């Protein structure tokens with residue numbers, strides 16, 4: 485198939501482009517490059533031996549999306565493009581709603597006009613909100629607690645309504661847990677701009693000397709070691725989950741939801757210890773106050789993806805840290821190195 489990947493130069497996008505090419509698909513990638521670099525796709529081409537077509541397109545520009553569909557016979561779309569920082573979304577809700585929702589609506593309208601009705605959407609475990617106990621199950625009632633999370637939830641609603649209105653649509657809603665790690669080559673990985681919001685990119689920058697120490701947000705949670713637990717998933721496992729979801733919806737129209745997680749929680753200190761093992765030395769940290777909005781612990785029930793897609797995670801937290809570290813060590817300043 486020829487797959488359009490929105491957000492194709494980003495962290496999960498670039499790893500998924502590679503997995504798609506390895507599975508024999510052709511890729512057309514689009515991105516507005518606000519938070520990523522085209523260098524990621526040059527490196528993916530080096531790994532796969534196949535260049536993805538790239539167009540710099542912002543999804544808020546509907547005519548630009550139309551031009552891409554007019555130029556390439558697209559079979560299905562994987563939709564990653566979106567703003568994704570929780571704190572920023574609280575400060576700038578209009579920017580988040582405009583970018584994420586308008587961009588998606590434009591994309592869906594163009595797809596419909598061109599008769600392309602297969603889409604895999606990049607959702608998040610954040611849609612489960614605060615009220616659900618772990619492990620999270622796809623059938624639970626969702627309800628996010630910040631503007632970023634609500635854009636994911638609202639896009640799920642839009643896609644669900646679309647699937648109900650027109651049975652030709654094939655829709656996969658993938659709820660990611662905490663993606664970390666990098667391709668084992670160390671050539672592609674996560675390259676956050678500014679101060680990283682997320683745990684593993686922050687630890688990696690401490691390890692490479694770009695930050696002084698890790699601040700552990702809260703040591704007094706009701707968890708085994710007092711720090712929060714999350715379900716970390718290797719980005720290559722995650723990328724392969726997209727290929728599996730695409731194969732599934734190619735066979736079956738409808739709207740489907742799958743958790744992409746390992747089914748296991750790890751604490752902040754456990755991840756730090758794994759990263760230290762990868763680096764081969766202790767890393768400085770300080771336990772500080774809780775981060776507003778953080779939940780003590782959550783993880784996936786990952787059994788539905790296994791049953792439907794035959795997909796499950798295969799890579800451990802140690803492997804995530806080893807691969808993340810290889811990428812960071814070889815590229816201390818990301819793609820600008």
Ligand code: UD1
Pocket residue numbers: 568570571608609610633662663681682683684686698699700701702711712713714752775776777778
């Ligand atoms: C965060 C978002 C989530 C989003 C996901 C995308 C919040 C509250 N949640 O998830 O909505 O879908 O990123 O990847 O922002 N930690 C530290 N020190 C740090 C950074 C993080 O101790 O410098 C801790 C956090 O308190 C948390 C854990 O590490 O317990 C993981 O944090 P993070 O990587 O930001 O992921 P989430 O908060 O789970």
